[in-house]
Amino acid sequence: MISDESDRFNPRDPKPADAGKPSKSVKRREARQLATQALYQWHMAKQSLNEIEAQFRVDNDFSDVDGAYFREILHGVPAHKTEIDKALAPCLDLTIEELDPVELAVLRLSTWELMQRVDVPYRVVINEGIELAKIFGSTDGHKFVNGVLDKLAPRLREAEVKAFKR
Numbered sequence: 001m002i003s004d005e006s007d008r009f010n011p012r013d014p015k016p017a018d019a020g021k022p023s024k025s026v027k028r029r030e031a032r033q034l035a036t037q038a039l040y041q042w043h044m045a046k047q048s049l050n051e052i053e054a055q056f057r058v059d060n061d062f063s064d065v066d067g068a069y070f071r072e073i074l075h076g077v078p079a080h081k082t083e084i085d086k087a088l089a090p091c092l093d094l095t096i097e098e099l100d101p102v103e104l105a106v107l108r109l110s111t112w113e114l115m116q117r118v119d120v121p122y123r124v125v126i127n128e129g130i131e132l133a134k135i136f137g138s139t140d141g142h143k144f145v146n147g148v149l150d151k152l153a154p155r156l157r158e159a160e161v162k163a164f165k166r
Helices: 023-043 047-059 067-079 081-091 099-118 123-134 141-156 158-165
Strands: none
Touching: 023 047, 023 081, 023 099, 023 123, 023 158, 047 067, 047 099, 067 081, 067 099, 081 099, 081 141, 099 123, 099 141, 123 141
C-alpha cells in the first residue's frame, strides 16, 4: 500500500513496474559500446555488417541494450563513411589511415550521431564518445577524442553549440 506521505520511504510500497529496468540512456550507452566493438571488427576484419550483427546478437546479452539503436549505428556509420571521414579530416592532425582503429571507431560513431541524430544533444554525443574512448581506447585516447569532437561539433551543429554557449 502506498503511504499518504509520498516523500517518505515505506518498504511495503509496491515497486513501480519498471523498477530495476535500465533507462533509455543506459540502453543507448550499451548500444554504443557494442556498436564501437562491432565497427572496430568491421574495419579490421572486413566482414559483412549482417554477419557482424548476427554474431553480436548471439554472443551478447541484448536485454539491457537498445537493439534498434545498435543496428542503426552499425549500418549507419558504414553507409555514411565517406561523408563522416570528410567531416573528420579537417579536425585531425593525422590522416584517417594513421588513426588508432579503436579511436577511429569511436570518432566515426560520434560523428555519425552528430550528423544523423540531431535529437541527441551534441554535449551528450561528445561525453559518450569520451566514455567510449576511456573504455576501449589507449591511455590518453579519450583526450584525443575529446579534442577532435570539440572541434567537430561547432562545424556540424553550429546553431546548437552557439545557443549553448550564450
